Amino acid sequence: xxxxxxxxxxxxxxxxxxxxxxxxxxxxxxxxxxxxxxxxxxxxxxxxxxxxxxxxxxxxxxxxxxxxxxxxxxxxxxxxxxxxxxxxxxxxxxxxxxxxxxxxxxxxxxxxxxxxxxxxxxxxxxxxxxxxxxxxxxxxxxxxxxxxxxxxxxxxxxxxxxxxxxxxxxxxxxxxxxxxxxxxxxxxxxxxxxxxxxxxxxxxxxxx
Amino acid sequence: xxxxxxxxxxxxxxxxxxxxxxxxxxxxxxxxxxxxxxxxxxxxxxxxxxxxxxxxxxxxxxxxxxxxxxxxxxxxxxxxxxxxxxxxxxxxxxxxxxxxxxxxxxxxxxxxxxxxxxxxxxxxxxxxxxxxxxxxxxxxxxxxxxxxxxxxxxxxxxxxxxxxxxxxxxxxxxxxxxxxxxxxxxxxxxxxxxxxxxxxxxxxxxxx
Amino acid sequence: xxxxxxxxxxxxxxxxxxxxxxxxxxxxxxxxxxxxxxxxxxxxxxxxxxxxxxxxxxxxxxxxxxxxxxxxxxxxxxxxxxxxxxxxxxxxxxxxxxxxxxxxxxxxxxxxxxxxxxxxxxxxxxxxxxxxxxxxxxxxxxxxxxxxxxxxxxxxxxxxxxxxxxxxxxxxxxxxxxxxxxxxxxxxxxxxxxxxxxxxxxxxxxxx
Numbered sequence: 001x002x003x004x005x006x007x008x009x010x011x012x013x014x015x016x017x018x019x020x021x022x023x024x025x026x027x028x029x030x031x032x033x034x035x036x037x038x039x040x041x042x043x044x045x046x047x048x049x050x051x052x053x054x055x056x057x058x059x060x061x062x063x064x065x066x067x068x069x070x071x072x073x074x075x076x077x078x079x080x081x082x083x084x085x086x087x088x089x090x091x092x093x094x095x096x097x098x099x100x101x102x103x104x105x106x107x108x109x110x111x112x113x114x115x116x117x118x119x120x121x122x123x124x125x126x127x128x129x130x131x132x133x134x135x136x137x138x139x140x141x142x143x144x145x146x147x148x149x150x151x152x153x154x155x156x157x158x159x160x161x162x163x164x165x166x167x168x169x170x171x172x173x174x175x176x177x178x179x180x181x182x183x184x185x186x187x188x189x190x191x192x193x194x195x196x197x198x199x200x201x202x203x204x205x206x207x208x
Numbered sequence: 209x210x211x212x213x214x215x216x217x218x219x220x221x222x223x224x225x226x227x228x229x230x231x232x233x234x235x236x237x238x239x240x241x242x243x244x245x246x247x248x249x250x251x252x253x254x255x256x257x258x259x260x261x262x263x264x265x266x267x268x269x270x271x272x273x274x275x276x277x278x279x280x281x282x283x284x285x286x287x288x289x290x291x292x293x294x295x296x297x298x299x300x301x302x303x304x305x306x307x308x309x310x311x312x313x314x315x316x317x318x319x320x321x322x323x324x325x326x327x328x329x330x331x332x333x334x335x336x337x338x339x340x341x342x343x344x345x346x347x348x349x350x351x352x353x354x355x356x357x358x359x360x361x362x363x364x365x366x367x368x369x370x371x372x373x374x375x376x377x378x379x380x381x382x383x384x385x386x387x388x389x390x391x392x393x394x395x396x397x398x399x400x401x402x403x404x405x406x407x408x409x410x411x412x413x414x415x416x
Numbered sequence: 417x418x419x420x421x422x423x424x425x426x427x428x429x430x431x432x433x434x435x436x437x438x439x440x441x442x443x444x445x446x447x448x449x450x451x452x453x454x455x456x457x458x459x460x461x462x463x464x465x466x467x468x469x470x471x472x473x474x475x476x477x478x479x480x481x482x483x484x485x486x487x488x489x490x491x492x493x494x495x496x497x498x499x500x501x502x503x504x505x506x507x508x509x510x511x512x513x514x515x516x517x518x519x520x521x522x523x524x525x526x527x528x529x530x531x532x533x534x535x536x537x538x539x540x541x542x543x544x545x546x547x548x549x550x551x552x553x554x555x556x557x558x559x560x561x562x563x564x565x566x567x568x569x570x571x572x573x574x575x576x577x578x579x580x581x582x583x584x585x586x587x588x589x590x591x592x593x594x595x596x597x598x599x600x601x602x603x604x605x606x607x608x609x610x611x612x613x614x615x616x617x618x619x620x621x622x623x624x
Contacts, residue, residue, distance in 0.1 A: 147353050
């Protein structure tokens, strides 16, 4: 396993760890709501937290991040533990949606950035951001036997696409540094937040 | 990412692109029928169109085709767009089944051919054709929350198995060239077509 | 594809083949119970039998075992055939659960052992045992459209975690050889067996 030829920088690394922890927490919440045991909750936290990044690393041919870095597992288990011991009302209502939104925006930007850093062309790098941001939540929903978030009316994939496209586009235009990641992740999170609060959605197919 | 040590030839390359486009269209149709947005339809087109080939490339250790070749993404998005703007009656009824059938036969042959070209032994190469041909449709059905096509009574896996087995068998017997691919894909498509039209099926398990 | 830098020893190799055959049989039973055809049953046997090990090999960057070793496919198809031709009452009732339990314990130990052998750190190697032991059964349940075994009340992930943790822990403490594998797999199987027989379960989440 060769070391990655990129040094993603502190903001990107923070986004990555943050995305992992938020998705892990959302997985643990889904298991807790389904009245599962702590072990199942930890398993859900793991596959939800690292699922998107695992698919990303496999697709771009990078060593799978949580296999080479043992800290990731502890972050995931820590997130599951926090959910387990905190009062349910703290994350009642739309708590799952908000954690998922942060994970979505963070993963979209980090996924696109890691792909670009490994020499993936812009269009696949953009798709990499979208796919990997959505995979964690999809795995969680499919495992829990709930309708995938993809099929619910609110903007979801679109928010990931906005964050990923903005990041790749700004990088293509020559922009560099912290601000690019923050702007792109912020825009994606903002759109998803608007979708959650305002029930915002794109027009759906109506046939012709 | 090293270039592939095979030159698959124009017929195989056409089958590959054709299979991707047909599966992508079937994914977009599934999303449209579920009254989703265009972004979700494009996402479905992507995971359905490239899902089988992605699993194939990961299993045989090849670079994932749509990461190294940016045209694939445009083919997939183009297929989603065609579905979105054409009248629904064009692909009403069994339209999804027919597109899926073409994708199934094409992917079965191309999957087996690519595996053989990379030095995979005949039995796993045959299975590679079967598995990767079926994965796209399975992902589409699972994401849409519909019963997987595997569980419906008609011949499905069998058609992929026929195309893949015929291709590997003819190659083992020393046949080469365009005709092998066309015969194998044609036989697989023919069997699946018969299954769709005549409700053809293998005997199902009845217990003993 | 480079050869593996480990020689797993006869007990581990037996556990591996045994796990594959048991999971394959459980996949074929699931298809038979759903009154599918033999081809679908063989497909289920394949994805259930090799699913966990495939995910393991992809994650740790090893060549996928059933692509390089053509015998695996024959073991899987043989297991499907045995299920198909034997009387249904032989594996009625909880037969599926018992085969799955053997596969679970075997895969957990072999997965952790293969990961350790490739230099994966202990925590991810432990998780590798857990994840890959659970993946086969999850794929089978999702494809069959049944609620994933993860969501049923009995101990399941926990049994895999016990086997994997025991194996990694004993190896860290310096123990070597056959006994480590047998003790770890036996403990995991024993816990799962107790869960099946006594409806044993961890306390589930009750909110706070």
